């Protein structure tokens with residue numbers, strides 16, 4: 001009797017131990033363990049979403065699917081994460097360079113944490129003591145004390161870091177580089193990278209990553225940008241990459257083309273993925289084709305996933321999350337401003353929850369939907385939308401081998417003030433992109449019925465409401481102040497400013513006015529300059545003269561020049577300006593060059609618009 005009791009005790013102790021191990025297993029998924037625009041509290045009661053266009057977060061009570069409140073938080077909120085098992089919500093406010101913590105039930109903001117620049121992804125440690133935030137620029141992870149808001153550590157990680165996920169044992173983080181898909185594993189004790197998985201040569205736009213609850217795997221959606229093929233059926237591809245998170249196990253990495261998961265059905269712009277708590281179902285939302293794949297997770301270390309169903313979503317679905325009980329999943333349709341709840345077994349929509357009012361004008365909203373759409377009338381082959389290369393108006397970090405020569409993707413910020421457009425100034429209105437829509441790149445039906453005018457010919461404006469709307473949206477992108485000048489210009493940048501405006505360098509003879517360009521949307525005359533840069537690209541077909549680009553926002557838009565061959569500003573001023581054809585720089589000492597670079601990185605250090613309004617510049621509205 002005594003003996004068997006001992007065995008009983010021993011067995012139950014082992015069972016208890018085993019269940020503890022399962023509970024704290026290194027992989028299990030918990031609230032806030034991966035970055036997303038949606039999060040569900042650990043008790044399963046609340047759902048939060050960030051509304052980028054409205055500048056708010058919305059809190060939904062899941063039992064009733066009722067909106068509890070919408071809280072204004074700032075410009076361009078991105079990642080949201082509940083803090084541990086509480087109802088405190090942490091939000092990364094991308095354009096305000098802040099992380100805020102608020103009480104989801106009262107809406108009261110308890111902490112506002114100022115960060116260097118562009119916080120994007122955010123996760124919480126399981127116990128809620130720490131928050132981990134990615135800074136897209138300059139590529140860091142911050143560890144923040146969740147209760148005091150103090151930044152405990154700044155971990156340099158790479159370039160343009162967006163995605164972040166934390167392991168359930170809180171031992172390590174995974175992050176991805178937005179423009180390369182490189183995944184890093186960061187040991188939190190050491191505070192440094194201990195392993196990495198380089199992306200493929202063409203991998204691009206990877207903004208989210210999740211763990212599997214039990215297998216040592218992580219999944220992240222992204223695209224491939226095949227810059228050598230500027231063609232509708234061969235340049236942009238949707239991908240899911242699966243990595244083996246533990247060294248020495250499995251294949252390390254499996255790449256799954258999402259355009260051949262269901263026959264030859266094409267999808268585009270995968271934005272986020274989610275996994276069910278039992279680890280058996282994986283969901284992917286496609287923000288270009290407006291659909292979602294429901295996949296079975298295979299435990300085969302080979303194919304990894306098999307698509308089970310396709311569901312049609314609203315406009316521009318950007319996020320997906322599964323409830324803690326696995327019975328429901330939620331999709332955020334960014335341009336319908338709602339969340340739709342689906343039953344996991346029947347895959348039927350069970351509720352539609354409007355989360356915010358449309359804050360955009362009807363025209364800009366229509367234009368934005370078109371800009372993000374990879375379906376007709378924008379795109380004939382479903383692979384590409386304008387946003388595949390200009391996500392949220394930012395560049396895709398790539399240089400495309402266009403028929404006219406190498407062309408580095410531009411930022412659309414401030415474009416309304418800096419027309420004409422394209423490096424060669426071969427377009428004078430965004431409506432001219434009807435040529436791109438109808439051309440080999442997108443192969444869409446187009447937004448105009450009948451013939452259109454050549455790019456620099458008679459206006460294409462006024463031919464179609466939809467085309468004017470797309471132009472209106474494209475012209476909305478604004479500059480934000482450079483993080484390098486938040487505390488004013490440094491001494492070095494001030495010396496650089498004097499060099500920039502000196503008659504010797506003559507930089508300001510072309511890069512003039514509040515936008516640092518001699519382009520003027522009002523002017524009929526198109527100004528181009530030969531600054532000796534054409535010779536570096538043997539494939540160039542256009543004249544060797546280019547539009548003077550604005551210099552605002554340069555700090556985050558490498559590579560540089562129309563051909564994208566200059567990897568940094570130093571190379572623009574030296575390697576690619578050996579004969580002083582592009583302003584005079586050969587007389588400058590190394591300190592002079594680095595002062596000039598400090599100045600360029602600090603642009604804009606003030607909002608150019610009020611100044612521009614005092615001159616003869618005009619803003620293009622649509």
Ligand code: HEC
Nearest residue numbers: 385386389400407408409410415421422423424433436437
């Ligand atoms: C395959 C990637 C790709 C796609 C898709 C794409 N673009 Fe671009 N975009 C580029 C590149 C590369 C440039 C620079 C080209 C040049 O200057 O000749 C550019 C330049 C531009 C510019 C000029 C910006 C400036 O400041 O001069 C605008 C506006 C623009 N694109 C809008 C659009 C619109 C609208 C669509 C969809 C109809 C679109 N793009 C689709 C890659 C792309």
Ligand code: HEC
Nearest residue numbers: 505506507510529533546547548549560561562582583584
């Ligand atoms: C004669 C007119 C002219 C002068 C003078 C001039 N630039 Fe430029 N700048 C241009 C043009 C045109 C381009 C685009 C060239 C290209 O892409 O091949 C350009 C491109 C640049 C770029 C790259 C921008 C990007 O987004 O890739 C930088 C940086 C720049 N200039 C800085 C300067 C500085 C600093 C000086 C003074 C040393 C200067 N420029 C003098 C006309 C000028």
